[in-house]
Amino acid sequence: MKADxxxxxxxxxxxxxxxxxxxxxxxxLGEIDVIPDGAVAxxxxxxxxxxTTAAAEQQVEVGEDTLVMDGRNQVVLPGLVDAHTHxxxxxxxxxxxxLKLQGVPYLDILAQGGGILSTxxxxxxxxxxxLVEIGKKYGDQMLSQGTTTIEAKSGYGLCTADEIxxxxxxxxxxxHHPLDIVPTFLGAHAVPPEYKEDxxxxxxxxxxxxxxxxxxxxxxxxxxxFCEKGVFxxxxxxxxxxxxxxxxxxxxxxxxxxxAIGGSQLAAELGAVSADHLLVTPEESIEKMxxxxxxxxLLPATTFYLREDHFAPARKMIAGGVPVALASDFxxxxxxxxxxxxxxxxxxLYLKMTPAEVINAVTINAAHAIGRAATVGSLExxxxxxxxxxxxxxxxxxxxxxxxxxxxxVIKNGKLVRG
Ligand code: NIG
Ligand code: FE
Numbered sequence: 001m002k003a004d005x006x007x008x009x010x011x012x013x014x015x016x017x018x019x020x021x022x023x024x025x026x027x028x029l030g031e032i033d034v035i036p037d038g039a040v041a042x043x044x045x046x047x048x049x050x051x052t053t054a055a056a057e058q059q060v061e062v063g064e065d066t067l068v069m070d071g072r073n074q075v076v077l078p079g080l081v082d083a084h085t086h087x088x089x090x091x092x093x094x095x096x097x098x099l100k101l102q103g104v105p106y107l108d109i110l111a112q113g114g115g116i117l118s119t120x121x122x123x124x125x126x127x128x129x130x131l132v133e134i135g136k137k138y139g140d141q142m143l144s145q146g147t148t149t150i151e152a153k154s155g156y157g158l159c160t161a162d163e164i165x166x167x168x169x170x171x172x173x174x175x176h177h178p179l180d181i182v183p184t185f186l187g188a189h190a191v192p193p194e195y196k197e198d199x200x201x202x203x204x205x206x207x208x209x210x211x212x213x214x215x216x217x218x219x220x221x222x223x224x225x226f227c228e229k230g231v232f233x234x235x236x237x238x239x240x241x242x243x244x245x246x247x248x249x250x251x252x253x254x255x256x257x258x259x260a261i262g263g264s265q266l267a268a269e270l271g272a273v274s275a276d277h278l279l280v281t282p283e284e285s286i287e288k289m290x291x292x293x294x295x296x297x298l299l300p301a302t303t304f305y306l307r308e309d310h311f312a313p314a315r316k317m318i319a320g321g322v323p324v325a326l327a328s329d330f331x332x333x334x335x336x337x338x339x340x341x342x343x344x345x346x347x348x349l350y351l352k353m354t355p356a357e358v359i360n361a362v363t364i365n366a367a368h369a370i371g372r373a374a375t376v377g378s379l380e381x382x383x384x385x386x387x388x389x390x391x392x393x394x395x396x397x398x399x400x401x402x403x404x405x406x407x408x409x410v411i412k413n414g415k416l417v418r419g
Contacts, residue, residue, distance in 0.1 A: 010071030013038025023323035042385030079148025079386030081366035084327035091122030123156035155189030234262030314351035
C-alpha cells in the first residue's frame with residue numbers, strides 16, 4: 001500500500017508490541033521492543049509499516065506526495081497518552097503558592113473554601129466558549145510535549161448545569177482539536193458550598209440528576225470520584241459509582257491520596273478500570289487490585305508539587321502484579337503540569353521505575369487505563385499513526401534529561417501537528 005507518511009533511519013524505534021489486549025504487569029512492564037535504524041509508515045491515519053529501515057525500503061511504497069522524514073539521531077515513540085487530566089477549568093491558582101509555603105495543607109485550603117472550590121467559582125463564571133478556548137490552549141501545549149491522547153474530567157461545576165457545560169466543552173475540544181480526548185464525569189470532586197451542611201443531599205443530586213443527564217447525552221465514558229477524608233467517604237463513593245455502572249459508565253477513583261479510607265479496596269470491589277494517586281495504599285489493597293485487574297494510575301508530579309514526603313509504592317505494586325500507568329493529573333491546584341516527560345523523570349527517580357517501565361506506563365498501559373489500547377499506545381500495524389520523535393540518542397536518555405522538551409516532531413492521526 002502506498003504510504004502518505006514515511007519516517008526512516010530512526011536511531012531507535014521504541015514501543016511495546018503485543019500488549020493491546022492486556023496491560024503489561026510484573027517483569028513484562030520492564031520489557032520494551034527496541035528497533036535500531038527503525039522505520040514507520042502510515043496511510044491516512046493508520047500505521048501500515050513498523051520495522052527496520054532495511055525492511056521498509058523493500059516494502060513501503062513511496063509516491064510524489066508521500067511526506068518522507070529522516071529520523072536520524074532521534075528516538076521514535078508512540079504518541080504519549082495522558083490517562084488522568086483535569087483539562088478544562090476557569091482561572092488559575094498561583095495565589096495558593098504563598099499559602100503552601102506557609103505550610104497550609106492542601107485539604108485545609110479546600111476546607112476554607114479555597115482550592116478546588118476557588119476553581120469551581122471561576123469555572124461557573126466562564127462560558128462554554130471560554131472553556132473551549134482554555135482547553136484548546138492547554139491541548140496545544142500538551143501536543144507540543146508529545147501527548148496525543150488524553151482523558152479529561154469535569155468536576156469544577158459541581159451543579160448539573162456547570163458539570164454539563166464542562167463536559168460539553170470537552171466534547172467540543174475533542175471535535176475541533178487534534179488531541180483525542182476520553183471524557184470522564186467527576187461531579188463528586190468536592191462538596192459545593194450549597195450542600196456543606198448536607199453532603200448526602202449532594203450525593204443524591206449526583207445520582208438522581210447529574211448522572212442520568214450525562215448518560216442520556218453520552219457526555220462521558222467514565223465516572224470518577226474524589227474518595228478522600230473530608231471529601232467523599234467510601235460509602236458515598238460506592239453509591240455514586242454503582243449508579244454510574246448501572247447507566248453503563250466505566251469507573252475510576254481518586255483513591256488513597258492523603259488518607260487511606262477504602263478507595264483502593266472499593267476500586268477492586270467494583271471492578272474499576274483504574275484507581276489513581278495511591279500514595280498510602282495498604283498491602284491488602286495491592287493484592288485485591290492485582291486480583292481484580294485494576295490499573296494503578298500513578299501521578300508523581302502531583303506528589304512532588306504537593307511536597308509530600310512519600311510517593312506511591314510503585315515497586316510493591318509492580319511486584320504484586322498490579323498493572324501500572326503514569327499520568328500528569330494536570331489541574332490548577334495540586335499539579336499545574338501536563339508534561340509527561342517530567343512525569344517520567346520523577347517516576348524514575350522517586351517511584352524507582354526503570355526507563356522502559358516509565359515508557360510503557362505513559363503509552364500502552366496508559367491507553368489501557370482509558371480503554372483505548374486497541375487503537376493507541378503502541379506502534380503496530382493497524383493502529384493510529386500517533387508518533388513522536390525525540391531529539392535523543394536512545395530511550396534511556398528521555399527520563400535522564402530532566403526538564404528539557406526534546407520533542408522535535410509530533411504526528412497525530414497521520415498528520416504532522418508539530419515540527
Ligand atoms: O487529582 N485530588 C483531587 N483532585 C485533583 C486536584 C484538583 C484541584 O486541586 O483543583 C487531583 O489532585
Ligand atoms: Fe486528579
